[in-house]
Amino acid sequence: MRLLRGVYxxxxxxxxxxxxxxxxxxxxxxxxxxxxxxxxxxxGARERSGEAAPVSLSPLRGIPEDSWGPGDLVRDLSSVxxxxxxxxxxxxxxxxxxxxxxxxxPEIPESDEAPKLVTCEWESPRVGEVxxxxxxxxxxxxxxxxxxxxxxxxxxxxxxxxxxxxxxAAAEYAEAERLLVLIGVGVNARxxxxxxxxxxxxxxxxxxxxxxxxxxxxxxxxxxxxxxGTQRVTTPMIGAAGTGAALRTIGELCQLDPKRVQQAVWxxxxxxxxxxxxxxxxxxxxxxxxxxxxxxxxxxxLGLGYALSREVGLEVAACGTYLEHLERDFxxxxxxxxxxxxxxxxxxxxxxxxxxxxxxxxxxTYLEEGVAASLGVPFLPLCxxxxxxxxxxxxxxxxxxxxxLADALDSALSQPEEPEAVExxxxxxxxxxxxxxxxxxxxxxxxxxxxxxxxxxxxxxxEVTREIFLRSRR
Amino acid sequence: MTILNEAGTPDVLSPLxxxxxxxxxxxxxxxxxxxxxxxxxxVQTLPALDLPRSLKSAQVAFVVLDPEDPPQQxxxxxxxxxxxxxxxxxxxxxxxxxxxxxxxxxxxxFEARLVSRRLDxxxxxxxxxxxxxxxxxLSTDLEDRALAALVEVCPxxxxxxxxxxxxxxxxxxxxxxGGFLGGSRDETRxxxxxxxxxxxxxxxxxxxxxxxxxLERAGVEAVGRVPATGMRELPALGEETVVAAVDPNLTxxxxxxxxxxxxxxxxxxxxxxxxxxxxxxxxxxxxxxxxNELARxxxxxxxxxxxxxxxxxxxxxxxxxxxxEVPLARFLADAGVVVLEVGAPRLDRRALAEELQALGxxxxxxxxxxxxxxxxxxxxxxxxxxxxxxxxxxxLVARGHLCRSPQDFLEAGVHGYExxxxxxxxxxxTFERAEALDSVxx
Numbered sequence: 001m002r003l004l005r006g007v008y009x010x011x012x013x014x015x016x017x018x019x020x021x022x023x024x025x026x027x028x029x030x031x032x033x034x035x036x037x038x039x040x041x042x043x044g045a046r047e048r049s050g051e052a053a054p055v056s057l058s059p060l061r062g063i064p065e066d067s068w069g070p071g072d073l074v075r076d077l078s079s080v081x082x083x084x085x086x087x088x089x090x091x092x093x094x095x096x097x098x099x100x101x102x103x104x105x106p107e108i109p110e111s112d113e114a115p116k117l118v119t120c121e122w123e124s125p126r127v128g129e130v131x132x133x134x135x136x137x138x139x140x141x142x143x144x145x146x147x148x149x150x151x152x153x154x155x156x157x158x159x160x161x162x163x164x165x166x167x168x169a170a171a172e173y174a175e176a177e178r179l180l181v182l183i184g185v186g187v188n189a190r191x192x193x194x195x196x197x198x199x200x201x202x203x204x205x206x207x208x209x210x211x212x213x214x215x216x217x218x219x220x221x222x223x224x225x226x227x228x229g230t231q232r233v234t235t236p237m238i239g240a241a242g243t244g245a246a247l248r249t250i251g252e253l254c255q256l257d258p259k260r261v262q263q264a265v266w267x268x269x270x271x272x273x274x275x276x277x278x279x280x281x282x283x284x285x286x287x288x289x290x291x292x293x294x295x296x297x298x299x300x301x302l303g304l305g306y307a308l309s310r311e312v313g314l315e316v317a318a319c320g321t322y323l324e325h326l327e328r329d330f331x332x333x334x335x336x337x338x339x340x341x342x343x344x345x346x347x348x349x350x351x352x353x354x355x356x357x358x359x360x361x362x363x364x365t366y367l368e369e370g371v372a373a374s375l376g377v378p379f380l381p382l383c384x385x386x387x388x389x390x391x392x393x394x395x396x397x398x399x400x401x402x403x404x405l406a407d408a409l410d411s412a413l414s415q416p417e418e419p420e421a422v423e424x425x426x427x428x429x430x431x432x433x434x435x436x437x438x439x440x441x442x443x444x445x446x447x448x449x450x451x452x453x454x455x456x457x458x459x460x461x462x463e464v465t466r467e468i469f470l471r472s473r474r
Numbered sequence: 475m476t477i478l479n480e481a482g483t484p485d486v487l488s489p490l491x492x493x494x495x496x497x498x499x500x501x502x503x504x505x506x507x508x509x510x511x512x513x514x515x516x517v518q519t520l521p522a523l524d525l526p527r528s529l530k531s532a533q534v535a536f537v538v539l540d541p542e543d544p545p546q547q548x549x550x551x552x553x554x555x556x557x558x559x560x561x562x563x564x565x566x567x568x569x570x571x572x573x574x575x576x577x578x579x580x581x582x583x584f585e586a587r588l589v590s591r592r593l594d595x596x597x598x599x600x601x602x603x604x605x606x607x608x609x610x611x612l613s614t615d616l617e618d619r620a621l622a623a624l625v626e627v628c629p630x631x632x633x634x635x636x637x638x639x640x641x642x643x644x645x646x647x648x649x650x651x652g653g654f655l656g657g658s659r660d661e662t663r664x665x666x667x668x669x670x671x672x673x674x675x676x677x678x679x680x681x682x683x684x685x686x687x688x689l690e691r692a693g694v695e696a697v698g699r700v701p702a703t704g705m706r707e708l709p710a711l712g713e714e715t716v717v718a719a720v721d722p723n724l725t726x727x728x729x730x731x732x733x734x735x736x737x738x739x740x741x742x743x744x745x746x747x748x749x750x751x752x753x754x755x756x757x758x759x760x761x762x763x764x765x766n767e768l769a770r771x772x773x774x775x776x777x778x779x780x781x782x783x784x785x786x787x788x789x790x791x792x793x794x795x796x797x798x799e800v801p802l803a804r805f806l807a808d809a810g811v812v813v814l815e816v817g818a819p820r821l822d823r824r825a826l827a828e829e830l831q832a833l834g835x836x837x838x839x840x841x842x843x844x845x846x847x848x849x850x851x852x853x854x855x856x857x858x859x860x861x862x863x864x865x866x867x868x869x870l871v872a873r874g875h876l877c878r879s880p881q882d883f884l885e886a887g888v889h890g891y892e893x894x895x896x897x898x899x900x901x902x903x904t905f906e907r908a909e910a911l912d913s914v915x916x
Contacts, residue, residue: 001537001538001539001540001543001545001549001550001553002537002538002540002553003535003536003537003538003553003556003557004514004535004536004537004538005534005535005536006514006518006536007511007514007515007518007536007538009511009515010511010512010515010519011510011511011512011515013512014512014515033572033573033603034486034610034611035486035488035489035490035572035602035603035611035615036488036512036516037483037485037486037488038487038488038491038516038519038520040485040845040864040865040866041485041487041520041863041864041865041867042519042520043865044864044865044866044867044868044869045864045867045868047868048868049868049872050868050869050871050872050873051869051872052846052849052865052866052869053865056483057483059483061605061609069481069482069842070481070482070483083846095512096510096511096512096541096574097510097512097572097573097574097577097603099541100510100541100574100577100578101577124541125510125511125541125542126541126542128511129515439559470562
């Protein structure tokens with residue numbers, strides 16, 4: 001039991017819903033309390049595609065025996081089959097309340113007839129959104145990729161990327177596909193975004209699986225590796241160096257001519273990739289000694305950490321993830337560019353870690369916006385979860401993404417430092433005022449400190465007293 | 475009026491979405507959501523589907539339970555006290571404890587008593603999943619439960635207060651409750667009426683204050699409102715207090731008031747001209763005053779004529795989400811709008827008896843509507859405007875329908891005579907904008 005000010009991940013059912021809603025022909029039956037059916041509203045507002053979310057709620061409630069209203073899970077599953085003849089796969093997701101209620105998943109005999117039912121037997125309240133999304137994708141792939149297909153005649157790759165609600169998810173796939181085509185590799189399937197059930201059955205045709213977003217795709221690609229021997233590329237395609245490394249590995253696994261791959265990389269470095277150009281154009285003083293704190297899921301903090309430390313020359317003062325189930329992998333990679341790698345899922349603790357790292361720039365999820373504001377430093381919301389949904393998506397991956405990153409950095413790092421920051425540091429605080437400040441949540445502390453010091457100056461006090469601090473908060 | 479029970483799955487925003495709004499609109503209230511990660515995620519993700527603000531509001535905290543290590547009794551209270559420790563000015567703690575927490579063995583009432591004793595603060599419990607007598611969920615259910623919790627902490631009204639009410643000059647009370655009544659008034663007549671407390675109007679507090687003014691004009695003293703502008707401003711509530719709900723479906727809050735011995739008025743919701751007139755009339759009657767609103771209502775209708783002409787004959791479809799749809803439909807039908815369907819995710823016929831009786835004969839109410847069925851009916855009927863629930867909004871706009879959200883009406887302020895004007899203005903501006911956009915040659 002923890003006291004939190006927010007959560008980075010939703011429940012497992014939300015992860016299953018995100019993966020299923022990303023695909024075509026997959027319908028989710030959500031077994032949940034009547035008040036938990038919020039996914040359609042979220043889907044409409046975030047995706048803005050105009051499509052209704054492919055999800056049906058099977059409400060967990062006592063229903064009279066003579067009622068044919070929804071609530072009986074087996075009947076609700078049959079109803080989805082009947083009412084959605086276009087559905088090729090049905091996946092059952094159960095909310096935490098449904099799991100805690102002790103209700104067993106219905107035993108439905110396995111059948112090869114469409115639509116296939118995927119029941120996610122591993123579901124448990126302990127499994128969070130991202131892990132559940134990963135496992136649900138594996139289940140869907142396992143259910144539909146049986147039997148080896150002949151490898152495609154020319155090199156192709158499966159792209160395993162982010163699902164719906166990922167920031168600019170479609171743009172990430174598009175950029176990766178553009179680059180693969182440049183080096184002579186076709187795309188066999190994009191998974192899960194826009195993938196059909198038929199695409200899943202053809203996954204074994206690909207020469208290589210490219211993990212754009214390892215958090216969701218790790219288990220499915222490991223299954224494909226074990227089952228069909230398809231090799232994986234896991235290097236985050238973020239920054240020019242990461243993208244180049246990934247493309248070279250793909251080229252190698254697809255037995256391409258290394259010279260051709262290198263030519264494509266050089267051409268992109270000349271035309272598209274602006275991050276190296278930005279790093280060379282900028283005054284060294286812009287970057288020297290500038291510290292960045294990065295926090296997010298897995299792929300983005302690691303990819304951005306590499307890019308910002310190696311390609312731009314910033315000091316990564318802290319880098320963390322909230323994905324506790326990926327702790328070992330994350331720390332292993334993050335320690336290659338920072339001494340302050342950490343795993344934490346409490347936003348207040350994250351805020352405290354960021355505050356302690358004394359950064360000049362915060363890159364994070366939307367939950368880190370508060371701490372950046374309280375520190376008075378620029379903030380880039382580049383890691384999942386984010387809240388904004390753009391009509392025009394911009395990739396952060398690939399060479400085009402490196403240019404988007406360059407623009408974001410240029411804007412953030414060229415902001416003049418606030419002169420107050422110098423003044424605030426020098427103002428003394430009484431012990432009682434410090435105690436009051438310590439009682440403020442960390443993500444509000446910086447702002448509270450600034451307000452108190454401003455108020456002290458306004459009233460002509462040379463120090464911040466407890467009374468001044470309390471008055472400044474009113 | 476026909477009522478059809480479709481026994482489907484309605485599209486309703488989770489009642490938990492209201493947590494941030496409660497924290498924002500109830501000054502001095504700390505809202506602690508006790509549950510699993512799911513509840514915290516809903517609260518954080520769904521504040522009107524806009525930018526999540528929970529982290530910006532220090533008044534919201536989550537006690538996230540570990541499903542594999544259920545909390546011992548009293549541990550939840552300890553965490554709540556931790557949450558309150560860093561905050562100043564907290565006057566009330568609201569524990570939002572849903573079904574998941576109950577399954578994990580949390581005794582919400584016990585934890586609330588413990589919090590109250592240790593913090594020396596009133597503490598209430600709201601269960602967003604608690605079933606009502608009639609099945610179905612409305613997006614406003616948590617607000618109803620929160621109001622019920624606030625009713626329970628209102629000061630109790632004693633017999634001596636009743637004597638005071640009957641004899642004290644209104645001016646004295648006017649000073650006491652000046653914040654509600656919008657300033658001092660020069661009336662000095664002694665009041666012989668029972669005090670009136672208004673319940674609801676969380677999303678549009680300004681319009682509830684307008685109603686207080688209307689009641690006062692009718693010779694009735696509205697001594698306060700739940701929610702109030704602060705915990706100290708909560709009105710005394712008990713026997714001989716007249717309680718009137720300004721929103722429909724506040725069954726839990728009204729039940730709590732009735733348990734206090736208050737006289738709960740059963741009348742129309744003060745939405746629309748006739749609804750407001752009937753509300754004032756019935757509340758005044760219960761308070762012991764006589765109010766004749768006929769002339770006022772006639773005059774308001776006359777003033778609305780221009781707006782009515784703009785909406786007359788337009789066809790509207792209410793998908794159903796907040797429960798406000800029934801009174802809105804009643805008013806719009808009176809104003810000449812053709813109401814094609816009113817979706818009611820929960821239809822408590824007893825609680826809504828007055829409203830249902832007042833609905834015009836041509837209005838169809840669909841109880842527990844199936845949202846896919848609604849989309850088909852909307853596609854077939856092609857209404858001029860759909861008041862769409864949140865899950866239907868974007869898909870309907872994509873199909874070429876003009877949509878407004880129920881929240882738009884709430885935020886505009888629907889109560890009272892002025893609210894009637896605002897409702898029509900909102901519709902007119904919606905049509906005008908749509909016409910302007912349609913006239914652009916793309």
